[in-house]
Amino acid sequence: MAQDKVKQKKPFERLRTVIEEKRNLQNPLIEILRQAQEIFGYLPVEVQEFISREMNIPVSKIYGVVTFYNFFTMKPRGKYTINVCLGTACFVKGAARIVALLEDILEIKMGETTPDKLFTLSAVRCVGACSLAPVFVIGDDTFGRLESRSQIMEIVQRFKEAN
Ligand code: FES
CATH class of the missing domain: 3.40.30.10 (Glutaredoxin)
Structure with a gap:
């Protein structure tokens, strides 16, 4: 059970590392979202909220970027x-x-x-x-x-x- 929790946490920990690495880029958001989509397979609201909190960016702005680019998806993808x-x-x-x-x-x-x-x-x-x-x-x-x-x-x- 405890191990399951560790497993569930892992993707968010990975995302936190990505944010730490990329946050000082000139325009970090798109790169962070791209890597978040690689980690999770898609960009559900929880992931957008996490990025919003970590980067202190309004979630509405993140949502705007995610819905603007076709590359990003909020729906889970197939294998x-x-x-x-x-x-x-x-x-x-x-x-x-x-x-x-x-x-x-x-x-x-x-x-x-x-x-x-x-x-x-x-x-x-x-x-x-x-x-x-x-x-x-x-x-x-x-x-x-x-x-x-x-x-x-x-x-x-x-x-x-x-x-
Ligand atoms: S237009 Fe389809 S590969 Fe170039």
């Missing part, structure tokens, strides 16, 4: 985030169709997470793989020249089976 590139090259080559196919296969909308918490569907700008357009990225893997439903299903299935 794998499928980042579909909506940059120009990918868009021209049919990224909208890839989004529609993924929404159909996963039965969720853009920005949502599957009920089994395995996949979150997200949009990103150019990921620097334009020659492979249209692409999506899962973790460190970039999947390009996406065309067919079966090709996308096969990729999704591969990640499902890895669990």
Whole structure:
């Protein structure tokens, strides 16, 4: 039981260390929020309140930043985030169709997470793989020249089976 408490505390302790390290940067908030999202996977209200207290910044300002940038999320994410590139090259080559196919296969909308918490569907700008357009990225893997439903299903299935 006591150990559970230590475990629960750990992410906030890590966040406190991040805040101590970054607080003297010129604009520390975005970097601290970015690292907080890495630690927690998302930015729930408790995390925003913690940062507010530690940095003496109104929580309304933190909320404003979190909701302004697409990169930040207040909802928990799935184990794998499928980042579909909506940059120009990918868009021209049919990224909208890839989004529609993924929404159909996963039965969720853009920005949502599957009920089994395995996949979150997200949009990103150019990921620097334009020659492979249209692409999506899962973790460190970039999947390009996406065309067919079966090709996308096969990729999704591969990640499902890895669990
Ligand atoms: S526009 Fe998609 S990788 Fe560049």
